[in-house]
Amino acid sequence: MNSDVTPSPGVRVVVTAHDEEGTSIVHSDRIHQPFIPFGLGGSSFSIFDTRSSVPVNNQDEPQDLQNTIPRPEPAGVMFCIANMAPHYRSLMHRTSSLDYCAVLSGEIVLGLDGGEERTIKAGEMVVQQGVNHVWHNRTDEVCRIAFVMVGAEKVKLPNGQELGETLIENSSDAC
Incomplete structure (x- = not known):
């Protein structure tokens, strides 16, 4: 079983x-x-x-964010990858962003707080609109996912309640 989530020796960025x-x-x-x-x-x-x-200034210097968990600025955009170890399950969370996700290798289960699940395989995409979710790699292989995250307005329910970022530690019933 390969449980090392680090891309070796790293990812080349031009x-x-x-x-x-x-x-x-x-x-x-x-x-x-x-x-x-x-x-x-x-x-x-x-x-x-x-x-x-957005729109971006193509003359700005790229920022060095090597030791940061991906979260875009409220009006910004971010490009990143995540590697999910075999049998790893994230915490239930919501980001205040619109996330375009492309599974590059492996497969991952997307679990929602309402109990729905979808298995996303290499070559498949997710458009995620500020929902509570977990990522669960139920396989013996690392899953690599590319993300483009776009800052978004908070989701506003009909009763006026706004849904902000969350991190729910006890969410075992959802996935």
């Missing part, structure tokens, strides 16, 4: 820009090491780019 005359150039070309806040048996994150607002 960033382009312009020189003073407007010619396209490679700004940087480096190996990005993952952030592993939950240990090797959990998940790791690699944030490749984040911008504080």
